[in-house]
Amino acid sequence: MSHSPAKGTWNKCPFCHVHVNQLEWGFYKQCPHCHHYLRLTAQQRINQVVDKNSFKQLELNMTTLNQLKVPEYDDKLAKAKDKSGLTEAMVIGTAQIKSQRVMLGVMDTNFMMGTLNTTVGEIIKQLYFEAAKHKLPVVLFIASGGARMQEGIYSLLQMNTILNAKRNFDQSKQVSINVLTDPTMGGVSASFAFEGDFVIAEKYTQIGFAGRRVIETISTEKLPIEFQDADHLKQHGLLDDVIERSEMADYIGRILKLHQEESSC
Amino acid sequence: MLEKQLQLIRSNNRIASTEIISQIITDFTEIHGDRVLGDDPAITTGIGFLSDIPVTILAVNRGKTMIEHQRFNGGQVRVSGYRKALRVVEAAEKFNRPVISLIDMPGADASVDSENHGQSQAIADLIDKMGALTVPNLALFVGEGHSGGALALSNANRILMLEAALFSVASPEAVAAIITTNDDVSEYLPMTSSQLEKIGINDETILENDRLIVNIKQALLKHIQELKLIPRDSLPMDRSDKFNRILATWNTGE
Ligand SMILES: [Zn+2]
Numbered sequence: 001m002s003h004s005p006a007k008g009t010w011n012k013c014p015f016c017h018v019h020v021n022q023l024e025w026g027f028y029k030q031c032p033h034c035h036h037y038l039r040l041t042a043q044q045r046i047n048q049v050v051d052k053n054s055f056k057q058l059e060l061n062m063t064t065l066n067q068l069k070v071p072e073y074d075d076k077l078a079k080a081k082d083k084s085g086l087t088e089a090m091v092i093g094t095a096q097i098k099s100q101r102v103m104l105g106v107m108d109t110n111f112m113m114g115t116l117n118t119t120v121g122e123i124i125k126q127l128y129f130e131a132a133k134h135k136l137p138v139v140l141f142i143a144s145g146g147a148r149m150q151e152g153i154y155s156l157l158q159m160n161t162i163l164n165a166k167r168n169f170d171q172s173k174q175v176s177i178n179v180l181t182d183p184t185m186g187g188v189s190a191s192f193a194f195e196g197d198f199v200i201a202e203k204y205t206q207i208g209f210a211g212r213r214v215i216e217t218i219s220t221e222k223l224p225i226e227f228q229d230a231d232h233l234k235q236h237g238l239l240d241d242v243i244e245r246s247e248m249a250d251y252i253g254r255i256l257k258l259h260q261e262e263s264s265c
Numbered sequence: 266m267l268e269k270q271l272q273l274i275r276s277n278n279r280i281a282s283t284e285i286i287s288q289i290i291t292d293f294t295e296i297h298g299d300r301v302l303g304d305d306p307a308i309t310t311g312i313g314f315l316s317d318i319p320v321t322i323l324a325v326n327r328g329k330t331m332i333e334h335q336r337f338n339g340g341q342v343r344v345s346g347y348r349k350a351l352r353v354v355e356a357a358e359k360f361n362r363p364v365i366s367l368i369d370m371p372g373a374d375a376s377v378d379s380e381n382h383g384q385s386q387a388i389a390d391l392i393d394k395m396g397a398l399t400v401p402n403l404a405l406f407v408g409e410g411h412s413g414g415a416l417a418l419s420n421a422n423r424i425l426m427l428e429a430a431l432f433s434v435a436s437p438e439a440v441a442a443i444i445t446t447n448d449d450v451s452e453y454l455p456m457t458s459s460q461l462e463k464i465g466i467n468d469e470t471i472l473e474n475d476r477l478i479v480n481i482k483q484a485l486l487k488h489i490q491e492l493k494l495i496p497r498d499s500l501p502m503d504r505s506d507k508f509n510r511i512l513a514t515w516n517t518g519e
Pocket of ligand 1: 013014015016017018031032033034035036
């Protein structure tokens, strides 16, 4: 999935537009000039947060089909598979974070902007099902532009049916930690993203229901730069906390430790 | 064709949710405010009798005149509206009252305030609560209903649609902008009452003839009476089964 870039290559930071050497982005893919983060692939995210070699992917053998025969969808799916090296926008499995077992789910924006469709929805329901069955905490890294239009109402109905699966999981009394990463929008934001015991965001994440551009065209005023930014949401009381990428594994590990059953301590 | 249908359901002559309330509900008593932030006029909530059954009503208002349209924000429910609906639904559960949603909303309120006040959280909370309800809930699509807000009001045991109503993942215009087609988007994505009846989302299409009000009242009564036979604890399962049956028809390539 990941490949190391050739030494000495440069690319432009999408935020401050300064040219940055590949090596300067570092392990956490952070711009040395403006400190913004690059979006991660699922594999990169897993490498950053789980204990070394502890991730065991749960393969589900599902393929997304263009059942509604929407123009260009087949082509978009093929390109997304090519670009991401994945079969869909979400990877799940078991892992250890700071020596504690969890069910982990990671969305990948390289696959059609992490949009929620029937397959991604089914994968998330499986994640909650498996976590409940094995009594494991859930850690979800969310990154999505919202519902995938090409599957119409079937995408929309993932929002309520995922929450049904989540309620079943909640009966197992295991903790759920949702980490909102860039971007967390639309039908994903308005369903499972905000339904967790902990809802935190990675710093510099855009979070919202309606898109910034849509709001900009409707409203007459210029939107402030911090609008829909994670820190701005935290100030409005909508997030438990905003965490730097380098602190993420420690933060999650601490929350997990605080929710361990007494007998296992 | 879809364009004509949109004109019809968006016209000022289209029956409004409040007109349905005044013609089928007796002793209607409105309940205002979310007790936190305000009272969203885009959604009327309250209790009343349908025939002799006490029911809870969640009704989205679009507005018929320019002034109403402005007041109701064109049916774009704001955060306090979802919060108001949530608390009224919680009370319905306490008093074992069926919940009826009347839906006529174009989509999300795209505004700075709604984002800053937690529109996502408010919609998610209402979707979740409606799914878990141990009283029967029914949704009637009066006009159009799109996106997560409409789903929050229609995560119900039964969904009914007026003949010309639409229910979609996003407004037809928004869908067309993303899947870039000049065709009617309904040629691909099921969203009309007959299309959604075929795939099991719409449980009954209500004919828009000169007996419209009678048709609505009879259909609601029939479905409430059927749902009252289901034990209260089984209602969440009945609801999730409905949606799982629909999704089971989607080929996952397994
Ligand atoms: Zn930069």
